[in-house]
Amino acid sequence: MKLKRFLLRYYPPGIILEYEKGGTVRTRSIELLDLSPESNPDELLSEIRLSEPLVTESRAVQVKQLILRLQQKLGQQDRHRFCFFKRLKAHILPLTNVAFDKSGSRFITGSYDRTCKVWATASGLELLTLEGHRNVVYAVAFNNPYGDKIATGSFDKTCRLWSADTGRCFHCFTGHAAEIVCLAFNPQSTLVATGSMDTTARLWDVETGEEVATLTAHRAEVLSLAFNTLGSQLITGSFDHSVAVWDVASGRCLHTLEGHGAEVSNVQFNWDCSLIVSSSMDRTCKLWAALSGQCVATLDGHTEEVLDVCFDLSGQLVASASADGTARVFSTTTHQCLVTLEGHGGEVSTICFSPQGSRILTAGQDSTARLWDVRSGVCLQVLEGHTDEIFSCVFNYEGDAIITGSKDNTCQIWS
Template sequence: MAAAAASKARHGTDAREFDDAASDDGFQYEEVDVDALVSEALGPSADGALDDIDRMLVEVERDGAAGDVSAGPPRAAQPPGPEGSGDGGESFGHSASGAALPGAGAPSVETRPTVIDDFVRNFLIRAGLLRSLESFNREWFEMKARGKLRPEDATPVPDVYLRNQGLEDVVTRLRVELKHAEEVASRARSTWDQFRKERDFHRMHHKRVVQEKTKLLIDLKRLKRHYEAYEPTIEELKAKYESAMKEKMLMRLERDRSVAKLRSLEQQDAVNPHLSTVVDPPPMAEFVHGPTVEGHEDTVSALAAHPTRPIVASASDDGTWRMWEVPSGKLIMTGAGHGDWVADVAFHPHGTHLASAAGDGRIMVWDFAAKGRAAVMSDHTQVAWGVDFHYTGDFVASCSMDQTAKVWDVGTGKCRQTLRGHVDSINAVHFQPFSSNLVTGSGDKTLSLWDARSAHQIHMFVGHSNAVNDASFSLRGDTIASCDADGVVKLWDLRMVAERASYDLGEAAVNKVAWDASSSIVTAACDDKMVHVINVSEARVLGAMRGHEDHVQACVFDGTGKFLVSAGSDKTIRVWGRDSDLSGKSEGEGDE
């Protein structure tokens, strides 16, 4: 039993050394009670067996103390029992018996090869196989106690295993480094692919730039040859340009002189010869119904008298205008070209041209000598209702449903002035004789007097209670006659700038008014199928001429003053005059 106690004490010391070694190499070791295991394995004869084990351990310790403690090749055998050398079997400068090494001046460290059982224990602990470790220790010490272990079983671990373990560590470390290198290589590969794509892109871009450069060089060479071939032409054109500029300057000077002359002519109103001329008024009481002309296919909306000859022009809703001889009613000329009905016509002061206004908004000037159109003006945006010539014949005034009146240059066909001020359709426009003033009558119930040279509104006449259908100057130019849709005719004195007289002709609308050459008689074409006659000098209504079967749209005195011509919605033109002046007896008579 004493031997068992000594063995137990020794094993306790060895266990502490085992724990110290385990703390050094980082492995966890399990303390095993060898005596208990041996006693359990041997049974009642444990004391004798333990004595034998103690004796064997003493021999091993003696052999170890007598051996070489310096590092060298691994020993052939290890003493049985747990030496507690740990992983690597390290000893700290003393032998198993605790005696210091002879000749050693200071403690030294000796590295011993790991024995097989420690190697297995370390492996099981590192793998976490604790139950396997317990079974291994039990069986190992049991066989060792029984002496069944061969000497070669307790030898150190062959160097190849240690090398394999080292190589495994190196392989593990290399695998980590390889994985890291693969990650770096992957990133480098993506970067390289990006660089390769950029290289290809820049290479392609460079090739394209080179191609464009080559193309530009070729184009430049071709253009250079082209321009060199055109050098003589450029010099020739330059000479022509200089010559044209000189001619342009001369033409500009000539134009400025012509414009100055034209402006001086426009600003100078001519003397009205009718102011000093005394003309007897026509004997309206003796006027009877003369020939009836049927030539249009629709309503005859307007009439105009030739300034010097017994000729009348008519405008119709059938889209044509016609010229007739008075009083015979012989057709002289027909004009067609408007895209809609013709609303009004006017003769040139010299009788060589005719102006027409139509529902298509266009103003046309017709040349009798050329038998065609001389000018077309189309700045109006809506229906053109009226047209009239300036006394010089160089300008035409027109009015439209677009609430404007315009003054046109006949020579160029351009609009010179636009008169704005009315707030409804302008139904009539007429120039003052031998003047640049004109009058307009509008659906806004007013008349306006304008200066055509400056487009300035001189005066507005207010007095009508309904839309003004027509307004016309007397030949003397001092009085305006106007009519409205209520059947009222008013006279306006330009010298007093006031209303002179008013005549109510009934409930039927008055469509047109006309002056005779003496400026004493005014005739009114009405919707009551009659032409009313007013004596301005006597300020009374003389009577009415009956004969039309529908609304009377227009009336006018011919250039000789002998005849009155009327037209209406019954598509007829009727001539009125004294029986002696008419070519034949009329079937009807004029009623007063």
């Protein structure tokens, strides 16, 4: 094996090793999820050298410099205050979802008007309109970190794969018998997973456009799905109250996670692939051990349906959004509710952590998005201007820009 170069990942902190083996260039990661500005870089370097043979003595100084750079980034205070930059009359009908590319320089919007649009973040200019679907474009995604392809899932029962640079449609994936409502690229950008109201999920080959597998285990609509960070497993959440864990290589169902008393609204892996979180209309979230499929904890406290849930990048916190008008932050170790975020004037339908993990972004029925301090639960900012419900809101990779997409047919850029 020959080490070619190091790549730095800020969120969550890690060092990527690019090396050559048998004439093939490969990568593997040194995960530094517990790194803090107070960590001893020399001790950490010693631990890395013991476990990673590619980090030889001649590379030690370089690795220490990378650790120090990561610590400097972690030590920067996240005090950015977001200012309204631009309102885009994005579509002629309500927006469904928005998503950034990895660099944050572009974002996409899906809409009930049957199109997906690509926008330049810095200028707010429309770059591309992706046309071809015959019904609502409900799910959209870039193939991050590459950012050269876009997948769109539609109520017309198809998923389309596009060039993010030219707008050319590479493939139209057909086979679902009902609306496609969720999708995701695997981390390697070789597969697209789609989830449908027809009770199945499907895997599609990005290169050939062929269907790789049909995943059948659910008895009702598949509403959410997610790959783990290795791309080896996929999870699906369903209206049948269950979560299924799939082996991607074989298409085999490894576990069916049962215990929720109502529909599952969202599912997600944590970064190190050890935990799964699910949110449900039964007013709870559940933590599951990914390896065994056992329920680790039930996170309760909400008085109405839980509509969205997410991990922070360290995997130490879970945030939930509810129809009761609040959001909550839970510890994944103690399973206790740490703070309750109160202030929205209606149901909170979407939630996400900032990349730094120190802030939370929520949005919902009251036409506002809100920025919260994770530790104190204090509302730092109210992002106003929409005239109808906000369906989707996201941070860019650096955490210094936000896009909000609304039922009022517009999206707003905050920077």
